[in-house]
Every structure is written in C-alpha cells, then in structure tokens.
Amino acid sequence: MNVVANITLRLHDQEIKLLDQMRAARRKRMEKPHPEFPIGDRISDWVAATMGSWRFIIIQSILLMIWIVLNVTAYVQQWDPYPFILLNLALSFQAAYAAPFIMMSQNRQSAIDRDAAQHDYTINAKAELEIELLHQKLDLLRETEVAELIHIIRRLEEHIPAGLVIAGASGAGEAK
Numbered sequence: 001m002n003v004v005a006n007i008t009l010r011l012h013d014q015e016i017k018l019l020d021q022m023r024a025a026r027r028k029r030m031e032k033p034h035p036e037f038p039i040g041d042r043i044s045d046w047v048a049a050t051m052g053s054w055r056f057i058i059i060q061s062i063l064l065m066i067w068i069v070l071n072v073t074a075y076v077q078q079w080d081p082y083p084f085i086l087l088n089l090a091l092s093f094q095a096a097y098a099a100p101f102i103m104m105s106q107n108r109q110s111a112i113d114r115d116a117a118q119h120d121y122t123i124n125a126k127a128e129l130e131i132e133l134l135h136q137k138l139d140l141l142r143e144t145e146v147a148e149l150i151h152i153i154r155r156l157e158e159h160i161p162a163g164l165v166i167a168g169a170s171g172a173g174e175a176k
Helices: 003-010 013-031 039-051 054-073 085-159 162-175
Strands: none
Touching (some): 039 054
16 A cells, blocks of 8 residues: 555645645746846835935934034025025935835835745645645554554464463452
C-alpha cells in the first residue's frame, strides 16, 4: 500500500490543486529576478526619504534661522521684512512640490505592502496545507503501527496455551 497515495486520497481535490499552485508559484518567484523600479519611483522615494530625515529638518531649520536673522538685523536692505512673505512663499512652494512626491512614495510603498501581505497569506495557506498533510501522514503511520501491533499480539496469543493465560490472570489478582 502506497502511503502517499493513501494520504492524497484523503485530501480534498481543491486543497491538492491549491498546494500544487502554491509550489509552482514559489518556484517561479525563485527563478524571477526582482524588477528594477522606474526612475519616477526612485526619485519619489529619494525625496520622501530625504525630507523625512533629521538631517533635512536640521538644515532647513538653520537656513530659516539665518533668513530671519539676516532680515531682522539688516540695516540697509531688508529683502523680506517682518511678516516674511517671501519666506512663506518659498516654504509653500516647497510644500506644494514635496507633497506629491511623498504621496507617490507612500502609494508605491502601500502597493509593496499589499503584495507582501498577499505573499504572507499564500505562505500561511501553504503551510497550513503542508501541516495538514503531515498530520495525515502521522495518523496513517500510527494506524498502521497499531494494526501491526494488534496483529503481533494476536499471533502471540495464539502461541500461548489457554490455561496459562487464565492462571496468569488469576495469579496477578491474588498477588495484590
């Protein structure tokens, strides 16, 4: 009796097909190299990473302080007096251009996260099916071993005289 054939008969056809598909998809993923991202995606990631760093915040803060100090302390010519309208315009311009870059980077990252979540789901489903298959193999092995042991016990009982079995059982009861 083929043990694997016995187990696969117990599995549902859908589970077997799904397991085969998952194994084939894994082989394809292992063969396929990772794609290179387009230049727009790389630029948006670079802008988001740069603008979201402490280095950028510190440099921008220093530049803003220099701008304000130069305009407040300038005796002769203040190119941007106190309400700092030109500075406000420059920061608004920077924010207007930075927001789309950051949103593009976030959209791409969320697409990567969705793919990773789908990949995790398929791995978990495959692991569940593989574990179920292993459980069925273990159950089958246990059943065959128990059947084998019962067969051995019956053969041994056939070789023992009937009076010896009864005397052994009554003697065990008296010893207690």
